Structure formats: structure tokens, C-alpha cells
Amino acid sequence: MFDEALSDNTAYGNLEYLSKKTPGRINGSPSAAKAVEFTRQALIEAGADSIWLQKVPVPSWERGTEKCKIISRVNGKAELSIAALGLSVGTSEKGIVSEIVEVQDFEMLKALGRSRVEGRIVFFNRPVDNKLINSFAGYGGAVNQRTLGASEASKFGAIAVIVRSATPALDDYPHTGVLRYEEGVNKIPAVAVSTKGAELLSNWLKSDPALKINLISTCKNNPDTWSYNVIGEIKGLQNPNEYITVCGHLDSWDITEGAHDDAGGCVQAIEMIRLFKKLGIRPKRTIRAVMFMNEEMSGTGGRTYAEEAKRKGENHYAALESDRGVTSPRGFGFDADGLKLEKLQSLSKYFLPYNIRDFDKGGGGSDIGPLKALGALQIGYMPDTQRYFSYHHSANDTFEQVNIRELQMGSAAIASLIYLIDLLDF
Numbered sequence: 001m002f003d004e005a006l007s008d009n010t011a012y013g014n015l016e017y018l019s020k021k022t023p024g025r026i027n028g029s030p031s032a033a034k035a036v037e038f039t040r041q042a043l044i045e046a047g048a049d050s051i052w053l054q055k056v057p058v059p060s061w062e063r064g065t066e067k068c069k070i071i072s073r074v075n076g077k078a079e080l081s082i083a084a085l086g087l088s089v090g091t092s093e094k095g096i097v098s099e100i101v102e103v104q105d106f107e108m109l110k111a112l113g114r115s116r117v118e119g120r121i122v123f124f125n126r127p128v129d130n131k132l133i134n135s136f137a138g139y140g141g142a143v144n145q146r147t148l149g150a151s152e153a154s155k156f157g158a159i160a161v162i163v164r165s166a167t168p169a170l171d172d173y174p175h176t177g178v179l180r181y182e183e184g185v186n187k188i189p190a191v192a193v194s195t196k197g198a199e200l201l202s203n204w205l206k207s208d209p210a211l212k213i214n215l216i217s218t219c220k221n222n223p224d225t226w227s228y229n230v231i232g233e234i235k236g237l238q239n240p241n242e243y244i245t246v247c248g249h250l251d252s253w254d255i256t257e258g259a260h261d262d263a264g265g266c267v268q269a270i271e272m273i274r275l276f277k278k279l280g281i282r283p284k285r286t287i288r289a290v291m292f293m294n295e296e297m298s299g300t301g302g303r304t305y306a307e308e309a310k311r312k313g314e315n316h317y318a319a320l321e322s323d324r325g326v327t328s329p330r331g332f333g334f335d336a337d338g339l340k341l342e343k344l345q346s347l348s349k350y351f352l353p354y355n356i357r358d359f360d361k362g363g364g365g366s367d368i369g370p371l372k373a374l375g376a377l378q379i380g381y382m383p384d385t386q387r388y389f390s391y392h393h394s395a396n397d398t399f400e401q402v403n404i405r406e407l408q409m410g411s412a413a414i415a416s417l418i419y420l421i422d423l424l425d426f
């Protein structure tokens with residue numbers, strides 16, 4: 001597996017195509033449609049026994065004009081790099097001109113109360129805690145400002161929110177991502193600001209708390225539309241009605257090539273099919289590569305896949321998701337206990353020659369989550385994630401940020417693990 005993966009450029013070429021020819025694969029976009037067709041072709045070339053598209057309902061949201069200017073009597077004027085949050089409502093063409101209040105979290109917002117918040121923009125400026133070694137924990141500790149900040153601020157009469165990008169990097173890329181409006185709460189516009197922009201704004205507010213912001217973000221929500229999951233499989237020799245799914249998600253945010261998130265995961269899933277076929281390995285169970293649509297906004301791709309599996313009475317043995325970037329492999333996380341976990345961890349010996357050592361409890365992913373109810377073992381592919389959130393959901397997530405060797409090592413690790421767990425019986 002490793003020899004073949006490390007001496008073939010197909011997956012890297014597929015990644016280049018998805019990044020450069022179908023950037024901004026947001027739900028319902030021409031880029032997403034082109035990516036569906038490209039990966040369908042790539043699965044044919046990889047040698048999948050059958051390939052099909054699965055229709056998925058998806059929300060449709062469109063970015064508009066975006067501008068954010070600080071106007072300060074003390075400091076002058078400055079432009080900030082912003083990006084509207086996915087599913088946000090927009091402002092008018094002229095935008096909003098308002099004072100702004102900075103908070104670190106929802107407690108601080110509550111302490112300020114309606115008298116300080118009403119009619120103003122709220123600026124959520126809690127940074128990612130860089131002391132946390134697990135970069136996903138750092139992200140997780142900061143991201144509720146993005147997902148829930150608009151509704152929380154709206155409860156106190158705020159007219160918009162500006163949220164510090166959920167990234168450990170200090171640069172000028174805004175990092176977008178989805179927000180969730182709470183039902184019954186007035187929807188207000190929400191944008192992410194780059195971390196450098198957040199620092200500047202915070203500094204200016206110290207010397208001029210009365211400064212004003214002119215915020216323009218004319219994004220809008222369109223009616224829901226349709227897109228597709230792309231599925232290719234190799235039929236199992238002994239247990240064709242038992243399934244192992246390996247996946248990434250095909251949609252990305254509109255402002256990025258989405259190379260690490262998650263074209264990389266998609267091309268690794270396709271590469272697994274190619275490796276089995278090229279090496280003439282026929283699995284016991286049916287193995288599938290799935291490119292999910294709409295992971296980013298509302299997860300309908302993963303849910304549709306699990307619903308159809310349930311309806312058809314499919315027996316799902318295991319599912320692996322690669323959606324943590326495609327840097328160097330460290331190992332896998334397993335949602336298992338006891339003897340089952342021990343069995344899985346005993347496989348780590350085969351990976352030691354490749355410096356892949358982390359066979360830990362805890363893993364999975366948002367697209368395979370719905371398969372858990374069908375009994376599928378949840379597996380998360382775990383690469384080194386220290387750089388991931390510097391790219392995540394920003395224009396910095398480009399093809400150039402992916403190293404061919406790291407991508408290949410990951411593909412080989414995934415295909416090897418699937419080969420080995422297919423030999424086991426739980």
C-alpha cells in the first residue's frame with residue numbers, strides 16, 4: 001500500500017484539479033457541480049466496480065459585497081479584512097454605521113446588558129487558546145462566538161456582530177464558517193474579521209471607545225436547492241452486504257480552494273479504491289469511497305446517506321472520515337471500548353515502520369456520525385493538526401499548502417487500516 005501510494009501522483013493530481021479548477025465548492029455552486037462530475041470520473045479511473053450520485057437537499061447562500069471600515073476621531077480610518085459567516089443575513093447596500101462594544105464571551109455580553117449593547121455592533125474577540133496542544137480543542141474553545149454569537153448578541157438588541165476568526169494564526173485572512181440562528185431571535189448580520197484586524201480594532205477601541213464602524217455585507221439566503229453525494233464501491237468477496245465507508249466532503253467555503261478542508265479527504269478516499277484495485281486486493285466486505293456534499297452548512301449529505309442505508313437495510317460495519325487536513329499521518333481515533341478497542345489498537349504494530357503510532361479512543365466525524373445508529377464503528381483519520389486551523393475556512397487553504405508526501409502517507413495509512421479492519425470481525 002505504502003509503496004504504491006508513495007510512487008504514484010494520481011491523488012495529488014486530483015487534489016490540484018479540485019483546488020484549482022473547482023475552488024469555492026459551496027453548496028449549489030457551479031464549482032460544486034463540476035467537482036461532483038470530476039470525482040465521479042476519478043472513481044471510474046480508480047477502478048470502482050460501481051459509481052453513483054445520491055441526491056441531497058442543500059441550503060443555498062450567497063456572499064455579497066463586503067467592507068468594514070473603522071472611523072475614529074482619535075486614530076483616523078482603517079479597513080478590516082472580513083468575510084460574512086455562512087447562512088448569515090446581510091446588511092443593506094449602504095450597510096450599518098454604529099458604535100461597537102468588545103466582549104470576550106457570552107457572560108461578558110450578559111454583564112454589559114441591554115443598556116450597553118442595544119443598537120450597537122458586538123465584537124466577539126476571544127482568541128484561540130494557543131496553550132492547548134490539541135488544536136481542535138483550541139478551535140472548539142473559541143468557535144461558539146462564531147456559531148451562536150449573532151443570536152446571543154441579538155437577544156440584547158445588537159444590530160450586527162463581528163467575530164474574531166477562530167484560528168491560532170495572526171494574519172490578515174478572515175476565516176468564515178457556519179452560524180446558527182436561534183429560533184425566535186431576530187436575525188442579525190455576522191462577519192468574521194482577520195486576527196490582525198481584530199487586534200487593530202481592539203487597540204483602537206482602547207484609545208477611542210466611541211469609534212464607529214461602517215459594516216457592509218450584502219450576503220443573502222436563497223431557497224434550498226439540490227446537489228449530490230458521490231459514491232464509488234468495490235464489492236466485497238465474502239460479505240458484500242457489509243459496508244465500510246471512507247469519506248471526505250466535497251463542499252467547501254466559497255472563499256477558498258478548500259485543499260485541506262476537504263478536497264484532500266476526498267482524494268484520499270478515491271485513492272483507497274485505486275490502491276485496492278491496482279494491487280488486486282479484493283476486500284471481504286464492500287468498501288466505499290464517499291464524497292459528501294454539504295458538510296459545512298448543515299450536514300444533509302451525511303444524513304441522506306445514512307437514511308438511505310437504513311431504508312435499504314444495509315449493514316454498516318465501519319466508517320472512516322478524513323476531515324482534519326491532509327498533513328502527515330499520526331494515527332486514528334476509534335469510537336470503541338474494551339476488547340474491540342484493544343483489537344483495533346493491536347493493529348498499530350503494522351504502522352510503526354511508518355511512524356504512525358496514535359491508535360486512541362475517540363474519533364469519528366460529522367459526516368459519518370449518522371451511521372453510528374446503524375452500528376458502524378466510527379473512525380477518525382488523525383494527521384498532525386498543528387497547521388490545520390491556519391488554513392481552515394480561509395483563502396489560505398490552497399493546493400500549495402499540501403505536501404505531496406504527507407498526502408500520500410495519509411492515503412496509504414487509510415487504505416492499510418481499511419484492509420486490516422476488513423480482516424477482523426467484531
Ligand SMILES: [Zn+2]
Nearest residue numbers: 249261262323
Ligand atoms: Zn471539513
